[in-house]
Amino acid sequence: MGSLQKTALCLLLLFIFSPVCKNNFAEFSCHYNKTEYNKTAKIECNGTRNIKNVVIKRCQSCAEESPCPEILFNTMNSNETEKGRFQLERRKQHTVMHLQEVKVTDQGSYKWYLFADSGEQEECISLEITVPEAEPNLIRDGAKLTCLSPIGHPQRQIHWFDDCGNNLTSSAHLVSGEVERGLTSLTSTLNPNPSITSRGYCCTVLYDERTKRNKTMCMSAEGVADYLDLDPKTRKEHVATIVALVFLVLCCFAAVLYYKYRQRAEARGNIVDLIRTLYPVLRQYENTPNQDLRNQDGS
Numbered sequence: 001m002g003s004l005q006k007t008a009l010c011l012l013l014l015f016i017f018s019p020v021c022k023n024n025f026a027e028f029s030c031h032y033n034k035t036e037y038n039k040t041a042k043i044e045c046n047g048t049r050n051i052k053n054v055v056i057k058r059c060q061s062c063a064e065e066s067p068c069p070e071i072l073f074n075t076m077n078s079n080e081t082e083k084g085r086f087q088l089e090r091r092k093q094h095t096v097m098h099l100q101e102v103k104v105t106d107q108g109s110y111k112w113y114l115f116a117d118s119g120e121q122e123e124c125i126s127l128e129i130t131v132p133e134a135e136p137n138l139i140r141d142g143a144k145l146t147c148l149s150p151i152g153h154p155q156r157q158i159h160w161f162d163d164c165g166n167n168l169t170s171s172a173h174l175v176s177g178e179v180e181r182g183l184t185s186l187t188s189t190l191n192p193n194p195s196i197t198s199r200g201y202c203c204t205v206l207y208d209e210r211t212k213r214n215k216t217m218c219m220s221a222e223g224v225a226d227y228l229d230l231d232p233k234t235r236k237e238h239v240a241t242i243v244a245l246v247f248l249v250l251c252c253f254a255a256v257l258y259y260k261y262r263q264r265a266e267a268r269g270n271i272v273d274l275i276r277t278l279y280p281v282l283r284q285y286e287n288t289p290n291q292d293l294r295n296q297d298g299s
């Protein structure tokens, strides 16, 4: 068969089948944008034909065989459009599910089964919720260090490092508590090993394991310092300052030592002079008690 004939056949097939496809099968597409904590989430599905029925289930994941323990809406059995914080809005080719005041626990997968006169389709949407990220707080109580992340996503982590970058996380103790609507507070306590002296400790709150987004607080011997904006240049300046200070202290110490030595040497010279001048006086004094004794004897 020549290529011309092939093209002609293809065109013929297209001509026959394309109107059939277009007319008979409905297509659907769903959209969702990330939602901020406590705002309204909106999952929106559109069809190329009128959406007759919709079933929405809450599933553990979007995987094929993942269990879906909860049916949120099923328009085939019920005309209900409200279920707690969930609301279903239905217009011909357009169906929207609103979820008010989202909690962290609403995060997950939602499977939609969409039905039209000419076709049906399954769509799975993963709801993602962004959560406020509070600054961590690092406090020292004696030798004990406590890092507090007062509110945030329950999946965040606290890691500890010393000034050499050694990971101390495994020796810290973590306590987590629920604050509100699925958000947690994390408190991590570190009892640094007293036999290992370190110039500083840092606590890192890791918000996202994949992107490594984190906030870090460090504490040095002098107190709390936010190392976040302490770039290597300023660190170098700090080291230079410390070296200069140590040098000055050493100089002062040397000067004091030298001065003391001089003083002692002078004092020794003076004592020799003193003894030399005092010697006759002392000799005289040594004789006086004997004279007294003799006087006592005589009386």
Ligand SMILES: *[C@@H]1O[C@H](CO)[C@@H](O)[C@H](O)[C@H]1NC(C)=O
Pocket: 038, 101, 180
């Ligand atoms: C959540 O938002 C509602 C208003 O939409 C507000 O009244 C409520 O205080 C908020 N709750 C929290 C914990 O932010």
Ligand SMILES: *[C@@H]1O[C@H](CO)[C@@H](O)[C@H](O)[C@H]1NC(C)=O
Pocket: 076, 077, 078, 079
């Ligand atoms: C839903 O409403 C329609 C008309 O509005 C009615 O024909 C149908 O029986 C109702 N279905 C149920 C399950 O109540």
Ligand SMILES: *[C@@H]1O[C@H](CO)[C@@H](O)[C@H](O)[C@H]1NC(C)=O
Pocket: 159, 167, 168, 169, 170
């Ligand atoms: C530090 O150690 C903890 C466990 O002790 C581990 O989960 C974490 O990934 C480590 N962090 C880094 C940056 O190596």
Ligand SMILES: *[C@@H]1O[C@H](CO)[C@@H](O)[C@H](O)[C@H]1NC(C)=O
Pocket: 159, 204, 206, 212, 213, 214, 215
């Ligand atoms: C924290 O974030 C910085 C980048 O901002 C990254 O270089 C560093 O590795 C992160 N720390 C951890 C422990 O993930």
